[in-house]
Amino acid sequence: MSCIQIKGGRPFRGEVLIQGSKNAALPIMAACVLVPGVTVLQNCPDISDVDCMCQILRCVGVEIRRQEDVLFLDASCITSHCLPEEYVTRMRSSVILTGAMLGRCREISLYYPGGCVIGDRPIDLHLRALEKLGACFAANGRSLTATAPALTGSRIRLPFPSVGATENVILAAVAAKGTTYVDGCATEPEIVALCEFLKGAGAKIGGIGSGSLVIEGTKRLSESCYRVEPDRIVAGTYLLGTLAAGGDVFLRGAPQSQMESVLEVSRRMGAELVLQKEGIRVVRTGELAGVGSIRTGVYPGFPTDLQSPMLVALCRATGESRLTETIFNGRLAVAAELNRMGAGIRVEGSDAYLSGPRQLTGCSVTARELRGGAALVLAGACARGMTKIENRQFIDRGYEDIVRDLQSLGVDIGDKTGF
Numbered sequence: 171m172s173c174i175q176i177k178g179g180r181p182f183r184g185e186v187l188i189q190g191s192k193n194a195a196l197p198i199m200a201a202c203v204l205v206p207g208v209t210v211l212q213n214c215p216d217i218s219d220v221d222c223m224c225q226i227l228r229c230v231g232v233e234i235r236r237q238e239d240v241l242f243l244d245a246s247c248i249t250s251h252c253l254p255e256e257y258v259t260r261m262r263s264s265v266i267l268t269g270a271m272l273g274r275c276r277e278i279s280l281y282y283p284g285g286c287v288i289g290d291r292p293i294d295l296h297l298r299a300l301e302k303l304g305a306c307f308a309a310n311g312r313s314l315t316a317t318a319p320a321l322t323g324s325r326i327r328l329p330f331p332s333v334g335a336t337e338n339v340i341l342a343a344v345a346a347k348g349t350t351y352v353d354g355c356a357t358e359p360e361i362v363a364l365c366e367f368l369k370g371a372g373a374k375i376g377g378i379g380s381g382s383l384v385i386e387g388t389k390r391l392s393e394s395c396y397r398v399e400p401d402r403i404v405a406g407t408y409l410l411g412t413l414a415a416g417g418d419v420f421l422r423g424a425p426q427s428q429m430e431s432v433l434e435v436s437r438r439m440g441a442e443l444v445l446q447k448e449g450i451r452v453v454r455t456g457e458l459a460g461v462g463s464i465r466t467g468v469y470p471g472f473p474t475d476l477q478s479p480m481l482v483a484l485c486r487a488t489g490e491s492r493l494t495e496t497i498f499n500g501r502l503a504v505a506a507e508l509n510r511m512g513a514g515i516r517v518e519g520s521d522a523y524l525s526g527p528r529q530l531t532g533c534s535v536t537a538r539e540l541r542g543g544a545a546l547v548l549a550g551a552c553a554r555g556m557t558k559i560e561n562r563q564f565i566d567r568g569y570e571d572i573v574r575d576l577q578s579l580g581v582d583i584g585d586k587t588g589f
Contacts, residue, residue, distance in 0.1 A: 172562040174573060176550035177582040178532055181417030184579045188405045188423040188449070189570045190215040190239065190398035194363040196263040197337045198396065199223050201364060202232065202243040203270040204345055205371055207393040211241040214398050219567045222261045229254045230271070245274075253280040255313075261567075262334075265293055269338035272305055272318045273345030279315045295328060295335040302326050303342050303350065323348030323387060331356040331381065331468050337364060343385040344373045352383045358469040359428045363399055370394045402428040403475045403541075404569060405450070408579075410479040411548040412452045413441055414486045419579055422449040431472045435461055435480075439487055460489030460526065466496050478504045478545035485513040485528045486552060493522045504542030507535040511549055511557070532557035537564045547572055551581050558586075 190213040199220070202209040214220060216239065224234050224241075231249035235242050251271055258264040262283045271278035283293070297307050303326075305318040323346050328335055336356040341364075343350035355361065357379060365378045371394045374386035405424035412419045413436060426433065426445050433443055436452070440459045444451040461484070466474040474497040484491040485508065495501050502522050505515040511530045516523040532555035537543030543565040550557030559565075562585070565572055576583050 173586045174547060174550075174559045174562050174565070175584060175586060176532070176547065176553075176557045176559075178530070178551050178553040178555065178557060180415070180551070180580050180582060182412045182415050182419045182551070182579040182581065183417045185420040185422055186408055186575045186578050188400040188421055191360060191363070191401040192217055192219055192568045193358070193360040193401075193403070195220055195398045196223055197266050197341075197360060197364045198367045198398065199227065199241075199243065200266045200270045200337075201341055201368060202245050203227070203230070203248065203267065203274050204341065205245055205391045205393060207244070207246055209243045209245070209371075209393060210395040211243065212395065212397040213239050214241045215401065216570050217566060217568055218563065219261055219263065222257050223263065226253055226257045226264055226267065229257075248274055251275045251277045251279060253278065255281045258283055265296060266334055266337045266341065268296065268316060269300060269341030272300065272316060272321065273342050276319060276321070277315070277317045279313065281313050293334070295330060295332045296338045299326050299328060299335050299339045300342055303339070303346055305342070318342075321346035321387075323350040323385075325351045326353070328352070328354035330354070333358050333361065336361055340364060340368070340375070340383065340385060344368055344375075344388055344391070346387040348387055350385045350387070352385065353381065355381050355383050356468060357381055359399065359402065359425070367394070367396045370396055400425045403473065405429060406432045406473065406476045407479050407544050407548070408575065409436060409450070409452050410476065410483045411551060413439055413454050413458060414483040414548055415552045416454050417579070418451070418453045418455075420449055420451045424450040426450055431470055432476060435464060435472065439483065458483065458487040458527065460484065460487040460491040460524070462490070463492045463494070465494040468497070474498055474501060475541050477501055478542045479548055481505065481508060481513070481515060481522060481524070482545050482548045482552065484524045485515065485526050485530070487526050489526065491524045491526075493524070495520045495522070501542070503538060504545055507542070507546055508549055510535055511553055513549070529554060531555060534558045534560065537561040540564050540568045544569060544572065547576070551576060551583070
């Protein structure tokens with residue numbers, strides 16, 4: 171397994187271009203199954219999760235080619251409804267193909283999805299919502315089959331605003347007969363992006379951006395071209411890294427309208443933020459202040475995907491802080507690795523308590539999942555001495571090249587062969 175090595179202690183200085191959004195690209199790629207023709211996705215991130223989704227789509231008959239940051243997906247001929255175990259069990263986002271495949275083929279066979287180990291992530295909400303549209307599910311050990319001879323519009327209320335369940339309902343409802351009314355939807359930017367992509371292909375969706383959607387079934391979607399938005403989580407990672415390490419960084423392309431909760435907390439901690447049309451300039455030269463209490467939450471709350479990087483910034487801040495995780499019950503597990511570096515994080519249930527500032531010390535740590543792995547990289551950049559982060563493959567699931575990006579900001583970082 172590959173690893174990353176860092177000699178810490180340098181402030182971040184320079185500019186980094188924010189890649190396309192992982193969380194927007196994956197459901198849009200799934201939606202391409204509903205288009206019996208060619209879809210062009212611009213600014214599609216070159217990350218391993220996108221590669222994994224490409225492999226799944228190829229196995230069901232989609233022809234795909236990449237030209238720099240553009241993906242061409244031809245779903246003219248779907249040849250199979252069976253998703254390959256090798257890739258489905260590697261990536262949780264594969265579950266969003268359920269709604270799309272039911273919409274196109276009226277059947278699907280898949281294994282229970284894998285991905286990062288960050289707590290309980292049941293798919294019950296997905297299945298119950300799709301059943302209301304006419305899907306029938308049968309479980310067989312680790313696999314799942316579904317059929318939907320006739321998808322029919324319905325009234326659906328999601329008991330929790332699950333992003334994945336909302337995406338699955340949208341994908342199936344677009345291909346259903348009649349109108350579907352969905353309440354309790356997630357409102358994350360990637361949901362908006364999926365709806366806008368589908369509208370561009372001819373779907374009829376009302377209430378976009380709200381917690382209630384009205385979706386009229388469409389017989390046939392058309393070929394289209396769509397540009398994937400910049401990744402708010404990658405932008406937030408590098409923003410919080412600048413807070414933790416200090417410095418002056420321009421985040422080119424950062425989607426500031428999607429980052430209000432992160433920007434608000436960063437200002438409270440003492441960051442100087444200059445919002446420009448082209449991106450966000452982040453300056454932190456003085457003392458970093460603790461913020462009292464932060465809670466993760468569904469959008470527009472503080473994103474759970476930035477909880478781990480925020481732990482790094484908080485342990486570098488003066489004063490007492492508490493961070494409460496409300497979405498994934500296993501996400502605070504990264505605290506154990508950060509504590510090996512001297513972070514001094516005390517975890518009690520879903521709460522993490524920090525008292526700083528802490529001087530981190532480099533050592534060998536191990537990434538267990540995507541966002542926690544990115545947090546360990548940020549911690550290494552702040553630490554005294556050398557830090558080695560094992561299991562880089564987790565980080566590569568969501569960051570095109572975190573080594574390249576941090577090198578552009580002056581960090582002394584490389585892969586194992588570079589030291």
